[in-house]
Amino acid sequence: MLFETLETLHAEGHKALIFSQFVETLKLVQIELHARKLRYNLPGWKTQDRQAQVDLFQTDVSIPFFLISLKAGGWGST
Numbered sequence: 001m002l003f004e005t006l007e008t009l010h011a012e013g014h015k016a017l018i019f020s021q022f023v024e025t026l027k028l029v030q031i032e033l034h035a036r037k038l039r040y041n042l043p044g045w046k047t048q049d050r051q052a053q054v055d056l057f058q059t060d061v062s063i064p065f066f067l068i069s070l071k072a073g074g075w076g077s078t
Contacts, residue, residue, distance in 0.1 A: 003032055010038055010064050015057070021070040029067060040065040 002018075009016050018040075020026050026042065033040050041063050043053040057066045 002029070003036070006033075006038065006065065007036070013064075015064050015066070018065055018067045019070060020067075023069050026067050026069055033065060033067075038065065039063045040067055042067040 006016065006018075018026070018029060020029075030040065030042055039062055041053055041057045043050060054066075057063055
């Protein structure tokens with residue numbers, strides 16, 4: 001269901017944030033997006049310049065999806 005929704009969003013020219021508290025889930029999403037040739041941004045928890053990653057997602061129309069773990073976003077537990 002997720003990928004059906006993402007395909008629709010992409011076809012309509014929308015952007016979407018994809019959150020998960022599970023890094024392994026985001027890895028599976030990443031694999032499937034890659035297989036479908038859909039671009040995405042996936043900053044890691046060690047990313048130093050998070051604002052640059054956000055800016056890239058917001059300004060680059062060719063990147064429709066931003067994958068983020070709640071932990072990397074500062075909301076998950078260690």
